Amino acid sequence: EAQVTQNPRYLITVTGKKLTVTCSQNMNHEYMSWYRQDPGLGLRQIYYSMNVEVTDKGDVPEGYKVSRKEKRNFPLILESPSPNQTSLYFCASSLSRGLGAFFGQGTRLTVV
């Protein structure tokens, strides 16, 4: 079954404690991206990756890092989380940039 898998689904953490949200896809897609979803603001892109070792900033990259060492995996790293990063996060993948995307089930992050 084609899918994008995120872990964890829910996470509560404290300010400043480094965390990683994992994302994996089994469709051999080249393009992967991370979004955050906040009420009234829709989906905003954090980072994207065109292929292995190729990543770039989206619209709201501050406070986040990513890496793409393998085609299937695209982890999101928050090195020093702050309360304003409390949000619902989605990973997505597509064959290439600009095509319809498959989204993961989301990670609800709370930073206290």
Place this chain on the structure above:
Amino acid sequence: QQPVQSPQAVILREGEDAVINCSSSKALYSVHWYRQKHGEAPIFLMILLKGGEQKGHDKISASFNEKKQQSSLYLTASQLSYSGTYFCGTGFNSGGYQKVTFGTGTKLQVIP
């Protein structure tokens, strides 16, 4: 840069029709439509790549007016299962690549 969706919210009775509009201030290459049910991941509905293109499946269809830089999603004879938030994503040229930016969503509720 975010496209503007209207209306922000709409309540329908089963069997009624609805139109959701999406407009952009930038020249568009493509328009993407997604539906997200509460607590779930956005699901890709369709993509329109050419001005004047119309697509649809079941009773959900969309049109793309490239000159007006807008798209409309048509839901005909709505069903309870159509409830959710609909997002449009507009693709435009950014540094030689196509970038997709999402609107803030239209919340659709279908009631019996």
